[in-house]
Amino acid sequence: MTEIVDLRSDTLTRPSPAMREVIASAEVGDDVFDEDPTINKLQEKVVALTGMEAALFVPSGTMANQLAIRCQTQIGDEVLLDDCGHVMNYEAGAIAAISAVIPRQIHATNGFITAGQVVSNVRCEDDHHAPLSLVVLENTHNMAGGTVFPLSEMQAIREVTAQRAIAVHIDGARIFNASVAAGVPLTEYARCCDTLSFCFSKGLGAPVGSMLVGSAETIGLARRMRKMLGGGMRQSGLLAAAAIYALDHNVKRLADDHRHARELAAAIDRTKHFSLLSGPPETNIVFMCIKDSDAADAVCEKLADYGVLAFSTKPDRIRFVFHLDINDDQAAQTVRAIEQLDQIY
Numbered sequence: 001m002t003e004i005v006d007l008r009s010d011t012l013t014r015p016s017p018a019m020r021e022v023i024a025s026a027e028v029g030d031d032v033f034d035e036d037p038t039i040n041k042l043q044e045k046v047v048a049l050t051g052m053e054a055a056l057f058v059p060s061g062t063m064a065n066q067l068a069i070r071c072q073t074q075i076g077d078e079v080l081l082d083d084c085g086h087v088m089n090y091e092a093g094a095i096a097a098i099s100a101v102i103p104r105q106i107h108a109t110n111g112f113i114t115a116g117q118v119v120s121n122v123r124c125e126d127d128h129h130a131p132l133s134l135v136v137l138e139n140t141h142n143m144a145g146g147t148v149f150p151l152s153e154m155q156a157i158r159e160v161t162a163q164r165a166i167a168v169h170i171d172g173a174r175i176f177n178a179s180v181a182a183g184v185p186l187t188e189y190a191r192c193c194d195t196l197s198f199c200f201s202k203g204l205g206a207p208v209g210s211m212l213v214g215s216a217e218t219i220g221l222a223r224r225m226r227k228m229l230g231g232g233m234r235q236s237g238l239l240a241a242a243a244i245y246a247l248d249h250n251v252k253r254l255a256d257d258h259r260h261a262r263e264l265a266a267a268i269d270r271t272k273h274f275s276l277l278s279g280p281p282e283t284n285i286v287f288m289c290i291k292d293s294d295a296a297d298a299v300c301e302k303l304a305d306y307g308v309l310a311f312s313t314k315p316d317r318i319r320f321v322f323h324l325d326i327n328d329d330q331a332a333q334t335v336r337a338i339e340q341l342d343q344i345y
């Protein structure tokens with residue numbers, strides 16, 4: 001019997017029995033009235049973890065990012081971001097629909113905008129120009145393969161933006177993967193930005209929810225905008241309980257996911273027909289290319305015969321995402337599937 005190893009996304013994780021227990025016993029109230037004790041406990045915990053002033057629990061990472069943009073720009077402003085990022089490509093055009101800003105897209109190596117690119121994209125003050133009011137950075141970078149944004153570059157960006165009164169938002173959907181892989185505490189990343197978002201619903205294993213963190217003023221505004229967008233929830237302490245459990249139990253173990261990703265990458269590197277998109281993975285995402293062919297979908301189908309599920313993201317490449325529902329045996333099963341497929345390919 002082959003077990004199903006589902007590597008399509010780290011959003012697929014299901015709450016464990018222990019997590020379901022804390023959900024069941026959570027103390028709750030109406031969070032729109034600001035009366036849910038478990039939500040408040042979670043938000044305070046995140047404030048302590050990041051060193052920022054205030055935090056807001058929201059239904060999704062998309063909402064966290066979009067609130068950050070909406071609260072730190074005016075209609076018609078420019079927002080600088082990389083052209084492969086989540087905000088630009090996977091948020092259903094919300095940046096235009098909700099904030100009515102101009103996304104200024106930069107092509108960035110490994111997904112990482114540099115301080116030099118920021119400086120060269122700030123235009124002089126002139127009535128012809130839309131002012132650049134926000135820079136969005138993604139850490140880890142999903143489509144670049146879970147790469148970790150170098151802290152020194154982030155600090156350099158912080159410096160050049162602060163001099164020009166430009167705000168910085170970090171889309172940190174997988175910031176804990178970055179933190180664990182690089183050994184950088186969240187407080188260091190938080191120091192490089194005005195707002196930070198991250199997800200509980202990915203590698204941390206909670207069923208629903210994301211966080212937006214920032215100054216008390218920005219988060220106060222975000223709270224009103226969250227209501228406007230229909231994201232004001234009531235007894236959401238049930239979800240916050242899962243998020244608290246995730247912070248307490250599922251952060252350090254992200255290193256296991258990173259090890260599984262490196263093991264798969266090493267196996268891919270040994271094959272004849274497949275290759276890695278870039279170097280060894282830094283975190284939990286592996287991109288595999290099919291050499292000399294556009295057969296990614298066909299390879300995905302073959303992998304499914306071995307019980308391994310993954311998505312193609314382009315005709316010649318497949319993305320594998322490791323997460324807490326994948327154990328050592330299942331990671332080994334994935335390696336064997338790749339090795340066997342390479343033999344018969």
Ligand SMILES: *Cc1c(COP(=O)(O)O)cnc(C)c1O
Nearest residue numbers: 060061062063086138142171173
């Ligand atoms: C998953 C993800 C998000 C948020 O996604 P939701 O599905 O809206 O929670 C944001 N940014 C990145 C980089 C992501 O991978």
